[in-house]
Amino acid sequence: MNAPVVPGCVSRSGLNWLLHRAAQKLGSVAQEAAGRHGITTRGQLVLTALASEECRRTQLALGQALGLDKTTLTAELDRLERAELIVRKPDPTDRRVRVPAITERGRAVQAEVEKLHVEVESAxxxxxxxxxxHTLRALLQRLIVSDSGSDSGSCI
Incomplete structure (x- = not known):
């Protein structure tokens, strides 16, 4: 059963509110899907990035690509490593630098959660x-890559 509608919230038309509310609705269902496999939506983003890498990335580069600060990314990588979904190895050229890599188990979980996320988005x-x-996706991508506004903060 749906929660009662609060009249003051129905009339919201600001783009920030609309985008936030849509992300909230989609995000809660996506999180539930990821949670069935013991990971978070953020964990799924990390696994997807690592699964699609053609070249290795340091933790710092991965965080920058995903819009995750060092603390947030490290905590997520710690969780994924404890679950044996990734491993972190020293970079052969700089042993102070860690390079995360997805494991076979991580690939399997990432693929399963990706299927669930596709179903969630379709619904x-x-x-x-x-x-x-298609238009919605294209417009959102254009807004994301535009030069207006800051690009700081977490992607999720």
Whole structure:
């Protein structure tokens, strides 16, 4: 059963509120899907980045690519390593630097959660026409890569 609608919230039309509310609704279901495999949505983002890497990345470079600060990324990598989904090895050129790598178990979990996330997104956008979903994605990508606004903070 849905929670009662608060009249003051129904009329919100600011872009920040709309984007936040849509992300909140989608994010809670995506988190539930990831949680079924013992990881967080952020963990899934890290695993996906590591699974798709053609070249190795240091922790610092990975954090920058994902928009995660050092503390947040380190905590997430610690969780993933304890779950044996990643390993961190010293960089052969600089032993002070750690290079995270996804394990086979990590690849399996990442693939399963990715399937669930695709299902979640499909259900979330089911009321939209496929062309509208495509347009929504394209517009959001344009906003993300635009030069306006700061690019600081976590991606999730």
């Amino acid at each position: 979330f956008t089911a009321g939209l026409e496929p062309a509208d979903v």
